Amino acid sequence: MNIQQKSLIAGALLGAVLGALAGYLFSRGYDMPRDKAADRRPLPPAEIAKVGLGVMTVLRSVAELGERA
Numbered sequence: 001m002n003i004q005q006k007s008l009i010a011g012a013l014l015g016a017v018l019g020a021l022a023g024y025l026f027s028r029g030y031d032m033p034r035d036k037a038a039d040r041r042p043l044p045p046a047e048i049a050k051v052g053l054g055v056m057t058v059l060r061s062v063a064e065l066g067e068r069a
Helices: 003-031 043-068
Strands: none
Touching: none
């Protein structure tokens, strides 16, 4: 197995773990009592865009790190 295959597998495993953690953290808010559940509002598009830009920034940083190695 060459270094490209090893890094692809490691990245996939790390991404799966981080994705599961993100899902857990996001869903923790749904475990609140019923009286507070009525106060929930939909996520504003600006917040979703912030998260998307943050993910893209991290991916760009990882790509730059790979170019330097």
